[in-house]
Amino acid sequence: MQDAGFDTTVGAQPARAGDHSEGPCMTDNPAPDSRDVAVLREELARLREEAHHLRAQVRTRPLISHAQGILEERYRLPDGEAAFALLRIASQHHNVKLRVLAEAVTRSPRPEGRGTTWFSGPSTQPPPSLESIGLAATDNADRATVLSGVLSQTLAVVGAGMGNVQIADPAAEGLRIVQHTGLNARFVEHFAVVSDGTTSCARAAEETALTTVHDVATDPAFSEPDRRAILLAGSRACHSIPLVDEDGSCVGVVSAHLARPTADLHPAQVKALDSVGHEVGRWLGWQERGVLREALEHLHVLGRRSLGGGS
Known part of the structure; x- marks a missing residue:
């Protein structure tokens, strides 16, 4: 006969009021709540x-x-x-x-x-052409329309469904995201401002040249936190195109992200993206100066x- 309130299993300790432990498999540090x-x-x-x-x-x-x-x-x-x-x-x-x-x-x-x-x-000087992104009249074009246009055209040329536009911010000494589509909130928060050369966009800005990452998972240039944020957004490859002003300076970067590893772009794609980068870069510089x-x-x-x- 067992004594009430006691467990007769060998080595067991008397039960205590309020003790809801279900055995030694329970951890003292439960997983944090998602909230x-x-x-x-x-x-x-x-x-x-x-x-x-x-x-x-x-x-x-x-x-x-x-x-x-x-x-x-x-x-x-x-x-x-x-x-x-x-x-x-x-x-x-x-x-x-x-x-x-x-x-x-x-x-x-x-x-x-x-x-x-x-x-x-x-x-003022006449506004630069924006024919590469399908805007015939640029006199009344606003910044948001131009940034949306450069992102849409870049994704169309590359054949991608995810991308973002960043503008150079001298005060933050880096690139700040101003437009994006298809990317999760964690990606946007992590890359809100990019200020070093461990990403394709930073390299494109530094070299003022199109930069391709064929496979994010294996590219040695990424830091591990950056790599993880990109992969969790569903991106395995990306093309980053600098937006270049008339003086050759980079005023921003537009990037297209792909769900699978990619090869180099076709020369016709490179030519189209180069035209987009220079026309939009000149327009942004013109608009800021005006x-x-x-x-x-x-x-x-x-x-x-x-x-x-x-x-």
Whole structure:
């Protein structure tokens, strides 16, 4: 007869209230809940983004201070805060990053005399052609339409269903994803900003040349975290095409991802993608220069008002 509340198995210990253990096979560290994993990933992405912003602030603070000093002297402003206010107003009005506008102030030639305009030459150059992505009229083309067009055309030429577009971000010292299709959230978070040469897009930007990864699983250039993120997105190969401005600089990269290992592209595909990369690159450079010039002209108007005692 067994005593109530006790297990008579050899070596067993008396049962304890609240002890729901089912034997020695149970682990003390159960697998984390999928919701906890999702929360951790979101927090990691947030911290990564925050780190990029902090590094950008450290790099850009001296630049913005320099621009403030120029504006304070040029328009006889009372202090640096007044100069910063002018920069902020022009930046927000034209949707130009404050850092980009400050850099333009420090590099652009000083306005001549006290004229009403900063630049005396033609206000804009004709927009570059975008026939390679099927846009005949480029005067009214907007940035989102162009970026969507370059991604669609690249995927069509390559015959891929996944891809992304990245734009060069000097403040982050890397490439930032601005368009994507067919790629999972983990991929987009992991490659939100790419700042080194361990990916095909980074290599394409550095070499300003089409870069092909025939098999992500075996390519030695990838770091293991990057390789894992790409494979989990369902990509086994990719082609990355640089978007090249008229001065030869890379202003972005468009990449097509394939579900299986791939061979080199056909010469006709390479020619088509090269045309896409150069036309879109020139258009992006043209658009940025035009918007930036408008922002500088606006800044000059604000400065002249301050010089004249206006609000």
